[in-house]
Amino acid sequence: MxxxxxxxxxxxxxxxxxxxxxxxxxxxxxxxxxxxxxxxxxxxxxxxxxxxxxGLYYKPGSYKAKLCRxxxxxxxxxxxGENLPYLECGKVVVATKASELSRLHDLHERALTNGVNCRLIEKAELKEIEPQATGLKALHVPEAAVxxxxxxxxxxxxxxxxxxxxxxxxxxxxxxxxxxxxxxxxxxxxxxxxxxxxxxxxxxxxxxxxxxxxxxxARVIPFRGEYFALSSKAEGMIRGMIYPTPNPRFPFLGVHFTPTAMGGAECGPNAVPALAREGYRWRDIHLRECAHILSWPGTWALLARYGPTALAEVARSLSKSAFTKALQKLVPAIQKGDLLLHPSGVRAQTVLRNGxxxxxxxxxxxxxxxxxxxxxxxxxxxxxxxxxxxxxxxxxx
Ligand SMILES: Cc1cc2nc3c(=O)[nH]c(=O)nc-3n(C[C@H](O)[C@H](O)[C@H](O)COP(=O)(O)OP(=O)(O)OC[C@H]3O[C@@H](n4cnc5c(N)ncnc54)[C@H](O)[C@@H]3O)c2cc1C
Incomplete structure (x- = not known):
């Protein structure tokens, strides 16, 4: 042995x-x-x-906040040190509606508490950093990298x-x-x-x-995150990462634009329930794993709490037009034809019995x-x- x-x-x-x-x-x-x-x-x-x-997003003092930095x-x-791909492209987190401004300010406070080098910028400066992005205000994180x-x-x-x-x-x-x-x-x-x-x-x-x-x-509940690659024409529309202002009630950050370290760019991920732990497509269904997920009371509590959001995410997964619409809130010029197929990922998200x-x-x-x-x-x-x-x-x- x-x-x-x-x-x-x-x-x-x-x-x-x-x-x-x-x-x-x-x-x-x-x-x-x-x-x-x-x-x-x-x-x-x-x-x-x-x-x-x-380290912007994490509750100060949490393991995530400490270990992320x-x-x-x-x-x-x-x-x-190892000559692996590394691109310090910077990031903007954009408030596109007045109702998001206070959340953006809260995020800025949290980021400063976590020791992140970042600052709030106005519309005009956002246009200089990301000419194709739209927003009322943004948080700029120059050191963010891929x-x-x-x-x-x-x-x-x-x-x-x-x-x-x-x-x-x-x-x-x-x-x-x-x-x-x-x-x-x-x-x-x-x-x-x-x-x-x-x-x-x-x-x-x-x-x-x-x-x-x-x-x-707690039990692991799989959430798939779907991506698209940007066409070479659309790649030029983004210089760094462009994120929406996250809603702290939801654990995922919302679809965003990300350059890749080796050139090119992607957008996504959404968050839809996966029908198998390694369910990378809707057709990947594992009946025993589905039963395990559905037999957990937390799954139902989660659905009751986030039902409408989950439905909107599923709609974005099934309709490329809906996915494009979510992206256009950040970069209006992006078109459905700019989005090319790309592999998805599945997040292992642990859920308590109460959802x-x-x-x-x-x-x-x-x-x-x-x-x-x-x-x-x-x-x-x-x-x-x-x-x-x-x-x-x-x-x-
Ligand atoms: C869509 C998506 C986007 C994300 N974006 C980011 C990001 O931009 N930045 C970031 O920091 N994090 C991101 N994350 C999170 C990050 O990818 C994960 O937190 C991290 O990869 C977890 O690593 P892990 O080693 O725990 O899990 P995994 O990479 O899943 O590794 C677990 C391994 O265990 C193996 N395994 C399972 N069961 C067995 C068994 N019985 N015997 C032997 N082997 C087994 C599996 O095959 C697998 O290789 C993202 C995750 C997803 C899904």
Whole structure:
């Protein structure tokens, strides 16, 4: 039987960052990453907006606020140090209606509390920064950047392997048993024994927790985020990121424009319920997973609370015209024909029994295991800081 000091379940950016942080502290120890897919970073970590978030949105003092700032600095250093794609394109968050102005001011206050370098700008300055954007006022974040998290995952994996870590691809964890002095992971390639484990399984993190006998108070509900790529004609309409003013009642930021670090630009993501944990299209339906989602009281409470918003999101998903209309609130010149097909992503959003969306990162322990149970955006930005934080937690047991 394979034996190791630490097992990471999940080769997404969080699992890889935890492995890196462990080897930073204990360079002579043995580490194994177990990933069910043939490559690292194929799910959330490789299907997202690639934004290096600056820390505007998060409740001061929360894990998100603390780890996003630290993580963004570490990620910038990592990408620049390793020559990975990094583009400091800046960002504007735009208020397009008078009713959004007070929310924009609140966001500015919050961003300053979180230590973000940003300022409010008037219409005329918005036009200088983003000539095609429309708005009454905006928050300008000059340091905001985009990266390529799939490339980051590939580089982290490469470095881990050169430090002696084993990355088992195509190796799904089927079950987990706790023994008095170890924990055993049953996998397709046989059992792997470890002193400790960390669950970084993203969309399946609650299932891995259940294998360890935990009954988390929350369940992962998958929300798909759909994107379009901008045609080469429309790419020139944006210089940096253009976001709407978010509604703090909703967890997602609203469709926005994002340049990509390697050239080109995208828009999205919306947020629609996925019919499978890895349901990247409406036709990806997994009946057992749907039943699991629908049997959770939180799903129904969520629908009751956000029903009309959810319906509007579904309409935008089914109608490109409706999607375009949402984008035109930010950039009126954008046309339906400028939007080209692009892969979607699915967010692992943890939802409590009463329908509350868990906002902050969330962890739980079981015997010899630490479970990362909610790592939504900005967890890719924050990943290197999350890795260090989680390893400190693991070592303090
Ligand atoms: C649409 C979208 C847009 C986003 N935009 C941004 C953004 O711009 N900036 C940002 O910072 N964050 C963003 N995020 C969030 C970010 O992508 C995630 O927070 C981050 O990738 C989570 O990483 P992870 O490693 O926890 O999960 P994942 O990347 O999902 O990794 C989990 C891994 O576990 C593996 N796994 C699952 N079950 C098993 C098993 N039984 N055995 C073995 N392996 C298993 C999976 O195959 C997967 O590779 C976005 C997310 C989405 C979906």
């Amino acid at each position: 394979e034996k190791t000091d630490l097992v990471l379940v999940g080769g997404g950016i969080v699992g890889l960052a935890c492995a890196r942080a462990y080897l930073e502290l204990f360079p002579t120890s043995t580490v194994a990453v177990l990933e069910k897919e043939p490559e690292v970073g194929l799910h959330q970590s490789g299907r997202n907006s690639n934004v290096l978030h600056s 630290k993580g963004a600095l570490a990620m910038k250093e990592f990408c620049q 990266v390529d998290y799939k490339e980051v995952c590939n580089e982290l994996a490469r470095q881990l392997q050169s430090q002696g870590a084993q990355i088992f691809l195509g190796t799904a964890v089927k079950d987990i048993q706790s023994e008095p002095d170890s924990i055993v992971f049953d996998t397709e390639i046989g059992p792997i024994k470890a002193k400790q484990g960390i669950n970084c399984a993203g969309l399946y993190s609650d299932k891995i927790a259940a294998m360890c006998g935990l009954k988390p108070k 509350t969306l868990v906002d902050d990162f969330m962890w739980m322990r079981s015997n010899r295991m630490l479970h990362v149970l909610n790592a939504p955006s900005p967890a890719a930005t924050a990943s290197l800081a999350i890795g260090r934080f989680v390893i400190q937690k693991v070592c303090s047991t």
